[in-house]
Amino acid sequence: MNTASRPSTTDAAPASARETFTALYEHVRPHRWVVALGLLCALAGAAGGLLQPLATKVLVDRLASSDAITGILLALTALVVLSAIVDGLGAYVLERTAESVVLAARRTLVGRLLRLRLAEAELVLPGDLMSRVTSDTTLLRAVSTQAVVGAATGVVAFVAAIAVMAILDVVLLGVTLGVIVLIGGLVALVMPRIARATERSQEAVGEISTALERVFGAFRTVKASGAEQREAARVEVAARQAWRHGVRSAKWEALAGSADGLAVQLAFLAVLAVGGARVSSGAIPVSTLIAFLLYLFYLIEPVSKLIDAVSQYQEGAAAISRITRVQRLSTEPLPEHRPAPPRHSAAAPASVRFADVSFRYRTGLPDIHHQVSFEAPAAGMTAIVGPSGAGKSTVFALIERFYEVTGGRVLFDGKDVRDWSLPHLRSLIGYVEQDAPVLAGTLRENLIFAAPEATDDDIRDVLSRTKLAALVDRLPHGLDTPVGHRGSMLSGGERQRIAIARALLRGPRLLLLDEATSQLDAVNELALRDVITETATRTTVMVVAHRLSTVISADRIIVMDAGRVRAVGTHAELVAQDRLYAQLAATQLLTSA
Numbered sequence: 270m271n272t273a274s275r276p277s278t279t280d281a282a283p284a285s286a287r288e289t290f291t292a293l294y295e296h297v298r299p300h301r302w303v304v305a306l307g308l309l310c311a312l313a314g315a316a317g318g319l320l321q322p323l324a325t326k327v328l329v330d331r332l333a334s335s336d337a338i339t340g341i342l343l344a345l346t347a348l349v350v351l352s353a354i355v356d357g358l359g360a361y362v363l364e365r366t367a368e369s370v371v372l373a374a375r376r377t378l379v380g381r382l383l384r385l386r387l388a389e390a391e392l393v394l395p396g397d398l399m400s401r402v403t404s405d406t407t408l409l410r411a412v413s414t415q416a417v418v419g420a421a422t423g424v425v426a427f428v429a430a431i432a433v434m435a436i437l438d439v440v441l442l443g444v445t446l447g448v449i450v451l452i453g454g455l456v457a458l459v460m461p462r463i464a465r466a467t468e469r470s471q472e473a474v475g476e477i478s479t480a481l482e483r484v485f486g487a488f489r490t491v492k493a494s495g496a497e498q499r500e501a502a503r504v505e506v507a508a509r510q511a512w513r514h515g516v517r518s519a520k521w522e523a524l525a526g527s528a529d530g531l532a533v534q535l536a537f538l539a540v541l542a543v544g545g546a547r548v549s550s551g552a553i554p555v556s557t558l559i560a561f562l563l564y565l566f567y568l569i570e571p572v573s574k575l576i577d578a579v580s581q582y583q584e585g586a587a588a589i590s591r592i593t594r595v596q597r598l599s600t601e602p603l604p605e606h607r608p609a610p611p612r613h614s615a616a617a618p619a620s621v622r623f624a625d626v627s628f629r630y631r632t633g634l635p636d637i638h639h640q641v642s643f644e645a646p647a648a649g650m651t652a653i654v655g656p657s658g659a660g661k662s663t664v665f666a667l668i669e670r671f672y673e674v675t676g677g678r679v680l681f682d683g684k685d686v687r688d689w690s691l692p693h694l695r696s697l698i699g700y701v702e703q704d705a706p707v708l709a710g711t712l713r714e715n716l717i718f719a720a721p722e723a724t725d726d727d728i729r730d731v732l733s734r735t736k737l738a739a740l741v742d743r744l745p746h747g748l749d750t751p752v753g754h755r756g757s758m759l760s761g762g763e764r765q766r767i768a769i770a771r772a773l774l775r776g777p778r779l780l781l782l783d784e785a786t787s788q789l790d791a792v793n794e795l796a797l798r799d800v801i802t803e804t805a806t807r808t809t810v811m812v813v814a815h816r817l818s819t820v821i822s823a824d825r826i827i828v829m830d831a832g833r834v835r836a837v838g839t840h841a842e843l844v845a846q847d848r849l850y851a852q853l854a855a856t857q858l859l860t861s862a
């Protein structure tokens with residue numbers, strides 16, 4: 270997969286063990302009391318299990334002395350049933366909490382992703398981010414609760430069993446511990462490999478999402494280019510990677526998982542040999558050997574719980590490391606809640622001024638703007654023209670404060686954009702991107718996207734201004750007709766006017782319109798020009814213009830070239846005074862110069 274040219278979050282340094290543990294604890298902290306309840310249930314269940322071998326020893330002793338055993342049998346049965354009930358309750362409480370941990374992690378992650386700064390978001394592959402939200406968070410399920418409780422009950426039950434075994438016979442305990450320590454050491458070597466394999470496997474899952482996102486983001490082009498098989502092969506490469514690392518992780522987990530059985534079986538053989546000798550020499554009675562062996566088998570559960578907990582921790586740590594890396598990216602403040610519906614007629618037009626603005630997209634990249642200065646006074650239309658790559662769209666990005674200037678100042682209504690609260694600043698601006706994105710959903714959802722409180726009257730008014738009323742009448746379900754993925758069921762011109770209607774519905778004090786470079790038919794072009802000129806009578810309009818018809822009706826035109834303002838004037842003035850503008854105007858299609 271050729272993602273080398275585009276750094277992603279996966280390039281960031283992995284989280285340290287301490288960071289991972291703290292992040293994990295932060296996920297569990299809000300649920301600590303429920304986890305404690307689950308732990309209590311698990312401990313009660315474990316205590317029940319712990320009593321069973323002792324009860325069995327009493328039973329065997331009574332059998333030997335021909336005493337009645339009905340009472341002890343009934344007590345044993347009650348103990349078994351009770352431990353099962355408590356165990357079940359504990360398991361339910363924990364599973365529920367685990368789901369809550371996953372929900373909280375997803376909620377936090379999604380909240381952060383949507384607030385990423387544009388400059389950060391551009392470095393990230395969307396498919397990979399999606400897999401972090403959907404797939405990595407799932408791995409938190411086990412580690413956040415089962416592993417915590419498994420480790421705690423495992424330790425308690427293990428220590429308790431060892432204590433009882435010490436009372437029964439210290440020599441046999443020594444034999445048992447010797448075997449367990451030996452196998453435990455081998456397991457410890459395997460554990461970090463599980464974390465590594467899991468992280469790689471999750472990275473590959475991210476690559477699958479990235480590859481799919483690439484395909485479906487340009488599905489028509491993929492089909493028209495006959496690239497289906499090539500693209501399927503790309504996805505397959507990532508899927509095979511995920512498989513390879515998944516299998517590797519499964520191998521280490523299986524090895525670790527069978528270690529508990531192996532440890533106890535080996536200890537059993539050793540205890541049988543040593544214990545048998547001790548029984549025949551009269552050092553211990555046979556009932557002690559039986560009880561000891563039962564405790565030995567009782568140990569299987571806590572030991573396997575401990576091993577499971579550690580391998581779940583390794584998997585969870587891999588996921589946490591990937592999630593934490595996204596959380597390190599910087600974000601913007603959330604928009605404030607705006608209770609009152611926007612009144613587009615009431616919004617006073619705003620002015621915009623660039624004062625000696627220098628800008629580059631990232632350190633190490635060349636400057637895009639060099640001391641750019643101009644003024645777009647309140648009300649009326651200001652068009653920005655210039656050859657492709659001159660830095661026209663970047664002007665809008667700086668007004669919206671998608672990026673910070675590297676020098677000079679951008680003033681909105683006389684105040685530096687950095688002194689405005691970001692959500693407030695953006696709430697005053699209507700912004701129409703060059704490719705006028707329409708989102709999947711209904712037409713209505715798209716229209717009220719930037720102004721959810723807009724009333725039907727507001728919508729009707731904007732539809733008539735943008736000449737979309739006829740389209741709505743034609744659609745089978747009117748405003749509630751779905752428009753397809755990225756508005757694929759609409760024409761290019763319709764998409765553009767919907768994007769303008771969406772921006773106008775916000776009641777902006779400034780409308781930023783990045784005109785599409787693609788050709789529109791004459792009817793659409795006329796409709797669009799009318800919409801813009803009509804809007805410019807009510808609010809400030811700035812247009813990155815690619816069509817002669819747009820610039821002719823502008824109040825002032827700013828000519829940009831290679832990141833500099835080259836000339837400012839009206840169409841008539843510029844045709845006479847500026848050679849580049851005259852050339853651009855002569856070609857009609859301004860970007861082809």
Ligand SMILES: Nc1ncnc2c1ncn2[C@@H]1O[C@H](COP(=O)(O)OP(=O)(O)OP(=O)(O)O)[C@@H](O)[C@H]1O
Pocket residue numbers: 391630631634637655656657658659660661662663664703813860
């Ligand atoms: N997000 C970005 N990161 C890095 N460089 C960028 C980014 N966006 C634009 N550029 C670069 O900045 C320069 C100016 O881009 P801009 O989009 O402002 O040009 P433009 O004048 O609007 O061009 P066009 O008329 O083709 O839309 C281009 O060279 C472009 O490659």
